[in-house]
Amino acid sequence: MADLTQNPGRSWKSAVEALKTPWALIVAILIAVAVLDPGNWAEVVTFAGKALxxxxxxxxxxxxxxxxxxxxxxxxxxxxxxxxxxxRMIFLAALFGGLAPFCSCEVIPFIAGLLALGAPLSAVMAFWLSSPLIDPPTLLITAGALGWPFAIGKAVVAVALGLFGGFVVKALMKQGAFAQPLKAYKPAGCCGSATKKGDKPHWRFWQEPERRARFWLEFVQNGVFLLKWLALAYVLEALLVSYVPADLIARVVGGEGVAPIVTAALVGMPAYLNSYVAPPLLAGLMEQGMSPGAAMAFMVAGAVSSIPAMAAVWSLVRPRVFAMYLVLGISGAIVAGILFQMV
Known part of the structure; x- marks a missing residue:
């Protein structure tokens, strides 16, 4: 009680932050459904629970x-x-971008170090474009929500977008563009020590106490992270299926042709949902008339324009490079949606 009296501002700030958590949003949504539409509460909870x-x-x-x-x-x-x-760097960077186990803050010092050491911007751009789109957890969650064809298609799009961006930047650099891409930046990791060139992976991590501790820490943190966001995603999907008219979705981003795909990409950029929340919601939208191509464009554009991804780019590179990143991302999302729709 003394703390509340002495630091009312801090206690209010803590309370507000607590209300922003996925768990708080889930509880608030379920309470709202129970109050406003009690007859549908059990159906919403059952739908979300089965999906989770x-x-x-x-x-x-x-x-x-x-x-x-x-x-x-x-x-x-x-x-x-x-x-x-x-x-060779562009190809490998695009490929490993979809496999890298980096969190959003680890990417910043990693990429800054590479640019500072002289790694070409073309390869870095390939990595940066492919990395937000897919990683092992996202691949599996996408498969669970949308099926393996969509998950594999997204993985292929991630690599293809990385290659597209890498070679476009390479061609522009030959014309003299992006001569000094990096801002003044002193890399400082926030999720661990920097990678050393001579180090090697320790595949039998259980033989070292520090690595065992790292494994369990990552297991708990990532497990809780995925569980809370997916629980929120499925509650939102249940609301979407229950209350959003299917014909409205069909009119906006449904049907054939290029227009719904372009619309989905443009809507996806500002309406970013992280890669763990997006697949369940897109599953609900596709059930209500959203085309597969529009879903792919929405997901790709949203991932490229995520706050961590854009913050990483903006914090390291000059505005022209940042603008090129967004142009490549939105154009790649539209092309990916069109090709995925055709397939």
């Missing part, structure tokens, strides 16, 4: 995989993708 239980197996495997990659230091393999000839 179905995805639970993917969550468990994803968390185990990600914890293993972090405990072994597998990000060292990603660093090696930026060694060699430029064309």
């Amino acid at each position: 239980a179905h995805t639970g197996q993917y969550i468990l495997f994803a968390v185990l995989l990600l914890s293993y990659l972090k405990a072994t230091g597998a990000e060292l393999m990603v660093a090696r993708a930026f060694e060699g000839r430029e064309v």
Whole structure:
């Protein structure tokens, strides 16, 4: 009680922050449904619970995989993708961008260090465009919500977008563009120590106490993170299916042709949902008339324009490079949606 009296501002701030959590939003949504539409409350809870239980197996495997990659230091393999000839670097950077087990804050010092050491912007751009789109947990969660064809398609799009961006930047750099892409930046990691060039992954991490501790820490943190966001996602999907008219979705982003895909990409950029929340919501939208191509464009544009991804780009590079990142992202999302719709 003394703390509340002495620091009322801090206590209010803590209370507001607590209300912003996914758990608080879930409780608030369910209370609102119980009050405003009590007859539909059980259906909303049942829908969300069944969907979360179905995805639970993917969550468990994803968390185990990600914890293993972090405990072994597998990000060292990603660093090696930026060694060699430029064309080879672009290909490897686009490929490893979808496999990198980095959190959004780890990417910043990692990329800053590569640029400072002279890694070409073309390869860095390839990594940056592909990395937000897919990673092992996102792949599994997308498969659980939208099916393996969509998940595999998204993985292919991630690599293709990375290659597209890398080679476009490479061509522009030949014309003299982006001569000094990096801002004045002193990398400082927030999620661990920087990668050393001579280090190697320790695949048998359980033999070292520190790595075992890292594994369990990552397992708990990522498990809670995925569980809370997916629980919120499925509650929102239940609301979407129950209360949003299907014909409205069909009119905005449904049907055939390029227009719904372009609309979905443009809507997806400002309406970003993280990669763990987006698949369940898109599953609900597709059930109500959203085309697969529009769903792909929405997901790609939203991932590229995520706050962590854009913050990482803006904090490191000059405005022209940042603008190019967004142009490549939105154009790549539209092309990906059109091609996915055709397939």
